[in-house]
Amino acid sequence: MASKKIIVVFGATGAQGGGVARALLQNPSFVVRAVTRNPDGKGAQELKKLKIDIVKADLDDIGSLHKAVSGAYGCFLVTNYWEYMDANRELQQGKNGVDACKAAGIKHLVFSGIENTEGSGVGPVPHFDGKGKIEAYIQKSGISYTSTRVSFYSENFLSFFPPKKIAEDKYAVSIAMGNKPLFVISVNDVGQCVAEIFKDPSKYNGKMLGLAGDKLTVDQVCATFSKHLKPKKFENTKISHEEFAKLTFPGAADLAHMFHFYQLKENLRDVELTKKLNPKALSFDAWVQANKDKLNQVMK
Numbered sequence: 694m695a696s697k698k699i700i701v702v703f704g705a706t707g708a709q710g711g712g713v714a715r716a717l718l719q720n721p722s723f724v725v726r727a728v729t730r731n732p733d734g735k736g737a738q739e740l741k742k743l744k745i746d747i748v749k750a751d752l753d754d755i756g757s758l759h760k761a762v763s764g765a766y767g768c769f770l771v772t773n774y775w776e777y778m779d780a781n782r783e784l785q786q787g788k789n790g791v792d793a794c795k796a797a798g799i800k801h802l803v804f805s806g807i808e809n810t811e812g813s814g815v816g817p818v819p820h821f822d823g824k825g826k827i828e829a830y831i832q833k834s835g836i837s838y839t840s841t842r843v844s845f846y847s848e849n850f851l852s853f854f855p856p857k858k859i860a861e862d863k864y865a866v867s868i869a870m871g872n873k874p875l876f877v878i879s880v881n882d883v884g885q886c887v888a889e890i891f892k893d894p895s896k897y898n899g900k901m902l903g904l905a906g907d908k909l910t911v912d913q914v915c916a917t918f919s920k921h922l923k924p925k926k927f928e929n930t931k932i933s934h935e936e937f938a939k940l941t942f943p944g945a946a947d948l949a950h951m952f953h954f955y956q957l958k959e960n961l962r963d964v965e966l967t968k969k970l971n972p973k974a975l976s977f978d979a980w981v982q983a984n985k986d987k988l989n990q991v992m993k
């Protein structure tokens with residue numbers, strides 16, 4: 694029997710990597726090695742219960758990465774801009790991960806990338822641009838790779854963008870997309886897409902895959918919420934990206950410019966391809982239906 698292929702998963706204690714680790718586990722050809730900075734933490738303990746190997750490493754510390762990727766066939770790499778909100782630091786973390794993979798002779802790297810928006814005419818989008826620069830670094834490295842460009846998580850409505858109560862049973866949704874559609878994905882669905890890529894890396898080598906489970910306008914987002922969360926009613930505030938940029942929370946301008954970029958570039962993600970990679974990828978309607986309780990909870 695051929696030996697199992699080790700896939701190193703960065704971010705396995707988090708949203709994207711967690712889904713990737715769990716999806717890979719379903720495939721008997723793979724063994725998952727999960728990277729964390731904190732092997733004693735709750736996230737790592739949950740992975741251990743699934744019989745996932747845990748390795749301690751830090752993308753800020755290149756020395757720690759060699760052991761993490763040694764002997765592996767593949768690697769899923771995700772960087773977390775939002776921890777430090779520093780695009781240069783994210784870029785360095787990405788380069789460290791890529792260098793370690795190259796030195797270890799990894800056969801295929803899947804990187805959670807996004808476009809570099811510089812020169813596109815929108816204001817700075819640091820949480821995109823660092824990832825775009827990492828993609829360029831990977832291309833130059835000569836390593837076999839695929840970039841999975843993940844769209845706006847549906848789960849953002851449970852965290853960063855919960856609908857805001859404006860009156861009894863009346864809620865406002867503030868997403869600065871104008872009349873343009875937004876691509877969304879349930880972050881759990883990314884995992885199966887990545888597992889599919891590792892099953893046949895040569896098919897996806899050098900490709901930038903825009904992952905999305907659905908594409909809908911903010912009016913349609915509101916209508917979907919109103920349909921499933923009755924008697925609550927949802928309305929689109931129609932906030933412009935200029936108004937959004939003036940909001941005072943950290944990262945508001947970055948996100949406003951992201952929405953502006955998405956308004957200008959309408960076909961960056963591919964629902965059809967995503968559903969080929971993961972036929973169970975949820976539409977937004979299905980995601981809202983499955984998450985009614987959680988949504989009601991965050992809107993209390």
Ligand code: NAP
Nearest residue numbers: 704705706707708709729730751752772773774843845846
């Ligand atoms: P998450 O759930 O917050 O988890 C972050 C993960 O990154 C954790 O597993 C953490 O591991 C790991 N990590 C952070 N710093 C690390 C380091 N220095 N070395 C090793 N591991 C490190 O994050 P996520 O949502 O999966 O991914 C975040 C990224 O997704 C962000 O860069 C964001 O821009 C991007 N993204 C988000 C969306 C969205 O709609 N929200 C869409 C597309 C892309 P430990 O703490 O266990 O070490």
